[in-house]
Amino acid sequence: MGLFSKIASGLRKTKDFLFGGIQRVLNSFTVIDEELFDQLEEQMIMSDIGVETSEEICDRLRKKIKERGITDPKEIMGLIHEVISEIMGDDTGLDLTVSPAVIMVIGVNGAGKTTTIGKMCHQFRQEGKKVLVAAADTFRAAAIDQLEVWTQRAGVDIVKHAEGSDPGAVVYDALEAAKARECDVVVIDTAGRLHNKKNLMEELKKINRIIDNKAGDCSREVLLVLDATTGQNAVNQAKLFSETAPITGIVLTKLDGTAKGGIVISIKNELGIPVKLIGVGEKIDDLQPFDSNMFVDALFATPEQIEQLEETEETEEEEYGYDDAGETEDDNTVEVDGVKGYYNEYGAFVAYEDEEEPEYVEEEDYEEESDGEEAETDDEPEDTYDEDTETEDSELTEESDEDSGEDDSDDEEAYDEAEDEEAEEETEAAPEPEKKKKRGFFSRLFGGKDND
Ligand SMILES: Nc1nc2c(ncn2[C@@H]2O[C@H](COP(=O)(O)OP(=O)(O)OP(=O)(O)O)[C@@H](O)[C@H]2O)c(=O)[nH]1
Numbered sequence: 001m002g003l004f005s006k007i008a009s010g011l012r013k014t015k016d017f018l019f020g021g022i023q024r025v026l027n028s029f030t031v032i033d034e035e036l037f038d039q040l041e042e043q044m045i046m047s048d049i050g051v052e053t054s055e056e057i058c059d060r061l062r063k064k065i066k067e068r069g070i071t072d073p074k075e076i077m078g079l080i081h082e083v084i085s086e087i088m089g090d091d092t093g094l095d096l097t098v099s100p101a102v103i104m105v106i107g108v109n110g111a112g113k114t115t116t117i118g119k120m121c122h123q124f125r126q127e128g129k130k131v132l133v134a135a136a137d138t139f140r141a142a143a144i145d146q147l148e149v150w151t152q153r154a155g156v157d158i159v160k161h162a163e164g165s166d167p168g169a170v171v172y173d174a175l176e177a178a179k180a181r182e183c184d185v186v187v188i189d190t191a192g193r194l195h196n197k198k199n200l201m202e203e204l205k206k207i208n209r210i211i212d213n214k215a216g217d218c219s220r221e222v223l224l225v226l227d228a229t230t231g232q233n234a235v236n237q238a239k240l241f242s243e244t245a246p247i248t249g250i251v252l253t254k255l256d257g258t259a260k261g262g263i264v265i266s267i268k269n270e271l272g273i274p275v276k277l278i279g280v281g282e283k284i285d286d287l288q289p290f291d292s293n294m295f296v297d298a299l300f301a302t303p304e305q306i307e308q309l310e311e312t313e314e315t316e317e318e319e320y321g322y323d324d325a326g327e328t329e330d331d332n333t334v335e336v337d338g339v340k341g342y343y344n345e346y347g348a349f350v351a352y353e354d355e356e357e358p359e360y361v362e363e364e365d366y367e368e369e370s371d372g373e374e375a376e377t378d379d380e381p382e383d384t385y386d387e388d389t390e391t392e393d394s395e396l397t398e399e400s401d402e403d404s405g406e407d408d409s410d411d412e413e414a415y416d417e418a419e420d421e422e423a424e425e426e427t428e429a430a431p432e433p434e435k436k437k438k439r440g441f442f443s444r445l446f447g448g449k450d451n452d
Contacts, residue, residue, distance in 0.1 A: 014261030050266030107225030118150025134174030
């Protein structure tokens with residue numbers, strides 16, 4: 001399935017509600033009057049475009065109708081399309097230009113943070129990027145375990161410490177490891193919870209200080225993950241979070257299961273924060289870079305237009321032999337880094353040339369195993385890491401303690417030396433991708449913003 005088809009099918013509920021509702025209003029009027037604008041505004045508010053943005057859209061519509069001397073309500077749909085396109089403006093993609101690009105991910109529980117990180121890693125890896133994930137949401141062991149399952153699916157490395165350890169230590173070790181291994185991207189999972197704004201702010205500040213020290217010149221992103229099904233609540237969350245953290249972009253998840261996709265428009269209009277990625281399903285390849293033109297087209301296109309666009313995509317796929325997800329003509333066959341294979345039930349890539357599938361632990365078994373691990377780490381002291389000096393908490397730095405005597409005075413440098421080897425052992429299942437020749441998923445859409 002091509003990109004447009006995926007976005008269009010992900011937005012189906014939003015489209016049916018928004019486009020269908022507006023169409024019904026326009027069909028019920030023969031003249032353009034204030035009553036029509038009232039009903040349009042109401043329909044937009046119900047579609048989660050928000051009061052402020054709905055009013056603005058109607059104001060702009062009145063102006064255009066007057067300027068162009070339009071009298072037929074049926075012509076208004078095209079104008080709404082035009083106005084929303086204007087509001088959405090140009091897209092801003094992820095900035096991954098200077099390696100290792102650091103992406104910090106924040107968001108409330110259940111918004112889809114872990115899933116998004118897994119999907120993002122999968123996309124990066126398909127582009128041939130070397131990725132490292134920092135499990136800096138150390139609040140709950142389950143969060144670390146879930147993240148690890150996703151990194152295994154995506155086939156990327158993870159740096160993790162024990163539950164309750166300092167997130168700063170995890171980030172420090174991850175950045176050291178990323179430099180040593182020449183990673184392109186470091187994705188940091190944070191316990192970006194809102195219920196304690198002060199703590200969140202302190203935690204993010206601390207992580208930022210460490211990034212400043214270790215990767216000051218690198219590209220940086222702070223992505224806020226929002227659950228689209230919560231509608232205007234998500235917009236309010238974005239307002240609150242933006243008072244706390246310098247958000248560079250929003251990832252809007254679960255757009256596939258909601259009619260509330262209109263919040264994309266109010267987020268852009270009211271907060272000016274670009275939506276950079278959208279989640280359109282639970283599978284590993286259900287994350288798309290946000291393309292406002294495609295978004296608006298998918299919302300407003302007629303079924304005939306959608307069919308036509310899908311046909312164009314299919315023709316392109318036939319011509320080039322792959323689509324945006326790297327799929328070939330055979331639905332189950334994908335090509336990753338020039339190797340043909342398929343994704344197994346866990347979302348792991350299996351090359352046809354391999355005799356056996358790589359072993360991935362089933363989620364249930366994995367949880368059992370990690371329970372065991374937790375039991376071990378429970379014995380370890382919690383809260384032992386002092387931002388600058390303490391390293392005991394890190395399972396990655398246990399070995400480095402043996403040879404870290406010379407570094408003791410070297411405050412932050414005291415973190416980890418042997419950690420690279422250790423972490424590499426952890427992630428043996430992740431074969432290193434070769435750099436891909438063709439332009440990457442993000443760069444094809446955002447014009448060379450990744451560092452292929
Ligand atoms: N339909 C759909 N479901 C999604 C999407 N993204 C995430 N989910 C689901 O949302 C649920 C929560 O996702 P998580 O990634 O665990 O959320 P989280 O923010 O990490 O939550 P915590 O682990 O509690 O911190 C899971 O069941 C995911 O499968 C999406 O784009 N579409």
